[in-house]
Amino acid sequence: MATVHMTVNGKAVTGHIEPNTLLVAFLRENLRLTGTHVGCDTSQCGACVVHVNGQAIKSCTTLAIACDGAHVTTIEGLANGTELHPMQMAFREHHGLQCGYCTPGMIMSAVDMVNRKGHELSEHTIREELEGNICRCTGYHNIVKAVAAGAKAMQGMAKAAE
Amino acid sequence: MYEFEYHHPGSVENAAKLLSTLPEAKLLAGGHTLLPTMKQRLAAPKHIVDMRSIRELHGIHVKDGHLVIGAMTTHSHVAESALVNSHLPSLAALAAGIGDPHVRRRGTIGGSVANNDPAADYPSAVLALNATIVTNQREIKADAFFTGMFETALKEGEIITHFVFPTGIKGAYAKFPNPASRYAMVGVFVARHGADVRVAVTGAGANGVFRANALEAALKGDFSPKALDGKGVSADDLNTDMHADAAYRAHLITVMAKRAVTAAQ
Ligand SMILES: Cc1cc2nc3c(=O)[nH]c(=O)nc-3n(C[C@H](O)[C@H](O)[C@H](O)COP(=O)(O)OP(=O)(O)OC[C@H]3O[C@@H](n4cnc5c(N)ncnc54)[C@H](O)[C@@H]3O)c2cc1C
Ligand code: FES
Ligand code: FES
Numbered sequence: 458m459a460t461v462h463m464t465v466n467g468k469a470v471t472g473h474i475e476p477n478t479l480l481v482a483f484l485r486e487n488l489r490l491t492g493t494h495v496g497c498d499t500s501q502c503g504a505c506v507v508h509v510n511g512q513a514i515k516s517c518t519t520l521a522i523a524c525d526g527a528h529v530t531t532i533e534g535l536a537n538g539t540e541l542h543p544m545q546m547a548f549r550e551h552h553g554l555q556c557g558y559c560t561p562g563m564i565m566s567a568v569d570m571v572n573r574k575g576h577e578l579s580e581h582t583i584r585e586e587l588e589g590n591i592c593r594c595t596g597y598h599n600i601v602k603a604v605a606a607g608a609k610a611m612q613g614m615a616k617a618a619e
Numbered sequence: 620m621y622e623f624e625y626h627h628p629g630s631v632e633n634a635a636k637l638l639s640t641l642p643e644a645k646l647l648a649g650g651h652t653l654l655p656t657m658k659q660r661l662a663a664p665k666h667i668v669d670m671r672s673i674r675e676l677h678g679i680h681v682k683d684g685h686l687v688i689g690a691m692t693t694h695s696h697v698a699e700s701a702l703v704n705s706h707l708p709s710l711a712a713l714a715a716g717i718g719d720p721h722v723r724r725r726g727t728i729g730g731s732v733a734n735n736d737p738a739a740d741y742p743s744a745v746l747a748l749n750a751t752i753v754t755n756q757r758e759i760k761a762d763a764f765f766t767g768m769f770e771t772a773l774k775e776g777e778i779i780t781h782f783v784f785p786t787g788i789k790g791a792y793a794k795f796p797n798p799a800s801r802y803a804m805v806g807v808f809v810a811r812h813g814a815d816v817r818v819a820v821t822g823a824g825a826n827g828v829f830r831a832n833a834l835e836a837a838l839k840g841d842f843s844p845k846a847l848d849g850k851g852v853s854a855d856d857l858n859t860d861m862h863a864d865a866a867y868r869a870h871l872i873t874v875m876a877k878r879a880v881t882a883a884q
Contacts, residue, residue: 459625476625476667479654500655501800506721515721518654522625523647523669566721588801589719 461525465490466534476522481505483521484531492532492561496591503590506562506569507531513569515589532561535568543610544568544603553603555594566590567604568611576612578605620654621663627672631755631778634668638776641666646778648691648730651722676729676780679703686710686784690729695720697728706786709883713744713792713808718801729779735827737768737858738802740794742828746819747790747808751783758783768827788812791882793875794822797862804863805871807831809879811842818876823857823868834876843884844877 461472465488472487484490484507495517496504505517508530535542544564547553554560570578570586578586583604584597592600626641628634638644645664647653656662670676676691679700686706688697697703698715717723717731717740731741732752745752745761752759755778764772773779790810794803803822810817816838818831837846851873857865 475622477620477622477657479620498655498658500651500722503719503721512724513721514724518651519725520625520647520650520654520667520669523627523650523671569720586720589721 459522461522463524463527463529465529466531472521474521476520478521479517480507480509480519480521480524480529481516484516484529490531490533494558494561496558496562501589501591502559503562503566504559506565506590508565508569511572513566530565532565535564542568543614544571544607547607547610548600548603551599551603551606553595553600559590559592559594563587563590563592563600563604567607570604571608571611576608578608580605620657621660623664624666625669626666627669629672629674631673631675631780634670634673635755635776635778637666637668638778641668644668646670646733648727648733649693649725650730651718651726652730652734652736670778681706681786684786686786688728688782688784690733690779690781691727692729694718694723694726694728694731698723707748707784707788707790709788709790709792709808709810710744710748710784713740713794716740716792716794716796716801728782732764732782733771733773733779735765735769735771736802737824737827738797738800738804738822740792740803740806740821743803743806743808743819743821744792745782746828746830747810747817748784748788749810749812749817750785752779753781753783754779762830765828768825770827785812789883791879793878793882795871795875805868805875807872807875807879809834809838809876809883811838811883815839816842820852820872823852823872825856825858829856831872831876834873838880842880844880847873847877847880 494504496502500518507516583601644666647667647669676689678689694714694717703711792808794806797804805823806821808819818834821828837850854865854869857868859865
């Protein structure tokens with residue numbers, strides 16, 4: 458057993474875990490944050506994407522113990538109380554989901570994309586940047602629309618915070 | 620994933636000590652090859668030696684006209700680095716095309732080169748750009764490093780610390796990615812070193828990355844895509860798998876080489 462300390466969605470957490478615990482298992486099973494999903498066993502689908510120290514990564518391919526001291530944000534950490542994050546609202550508005558399984562990873566990736574590439578995202582950029590996120594339902598069309606709209610809406614959020 | 624003990628030494632020296640004293644110990648870099656392999660129980664090390672806290676292995680700088688890249692430097696760091704983009708833009712472009720954004724955040728140049736996956740991108744850059752692989756024990760020239768599929772000149776317990784790339788080389792990498800995995804079905808790195816030309820092919824060879832001598836000879840006389848008309852690599856030593864047969868890969872090598880030469884003009 459080993460002890461890890463992290464800040465998850467703004468809260469300090471401590472866990473006693475086996476070293477072979479994946480970050481996604483720690484989040485889901487120890488912290489009961491089941492919004493982060495596991496969709497594959499090959500590190501390809503992106504359903505497990507969370508932010509570690511501000512960067513989107515696949516939590517199924519990261520050891521929890523290697524995140525000792527890290528700041529982690531999951532899909533549960535995006536909304537402000539009952540008010541959804543602009544990217545979440547954009548997915549709802551533009552029907553960017555059907556079954557919803559891939560959605561947490563899509564949204565965490567989309568927010569990261571905006572952080573790196575800005576608020577005006579072309580369709581080409583969005584499709585290229587979603588390379589690591591697989592959706593079995595939507596055909597991606599509405600996901601791309603949702604990300605573009607969410608990116609613009611996040612600009613409003615940044616302004617409001619100033 | 621089987622159980623293991625976890626270590627995260629703060630120096631290369633301590634990492635090397637752990638590797639030499641612990642039974643069945645394995646280095647962990649970005650984990651984007653090793654962890655999936657362990658999840659599938661294809662590897663079951665008893666000890667994991669995580670290099671994330673070893674500062675000397677991270678980062679990029681220029682020294683004596685060479686670009687020095689630490690083994691633990693991630694693909695996204697190389698892709699976005701101002702130093703790499705100004706001194707060796709072909710390398711930055713290659714790194715930007717590896718896998719997907721999340722893979723690039725974790726995967727490292729050291730892990731990719733040490734692993735020498737026959738479909739990985741970096742080995743072609745190391746070979747075509749004639750980089751030197753520096754370990755905790757010695758310096759290894761690229762031509763002596765890649766010894767076969769998933770095989771390298773690294774000895775048991777040897778740790779890559781950094782890579783030294785010559786700069787100012789006109790070069791480019793063209794890859795035909797596997798549409799599902801983004802690994803190279805065929806990738807060709809063409810680099811012009813003064814009068815010399817080096818062409819490295821990944822994704823296709825039955826023994827991993829290799830230099831295409833016939834293409835190099837053709838390009839030495841005339842560095843243009845036209846010089847490659849009718850030139851190619853024999854399909855005999857190329858891979859056949861569910862993605863492509865050897866003849867198709869041979870065809871793609873010439874096509875990708877032409878694209879790389881055009882981009883390197
Ligand atoms: C979905 C997906 C898509 C991918 N697509 C591509 C792609 O398109 N192109 C591509 O090239 N790669 C691709 N990769 C592989 C990715 O680039 C890996 O990150 C990389 O090959 C291994 O680097 P790592 O840092 O993750 O190494 P790890 O997985 O941590 O280690 C790999 C091996 O190298 C050894 N090792 C690591 N560092 C050192 C060192 N400094 N000295 C000695 N030995 C060391 C380890 O012990 C281990 O055996 C993909 C991976 C995934 C999961
Ligand atoms: S569950 Fe992590 S990539 Fe599929
Ligand atoms: S909405 Fe079902 S997998 Fe994407």
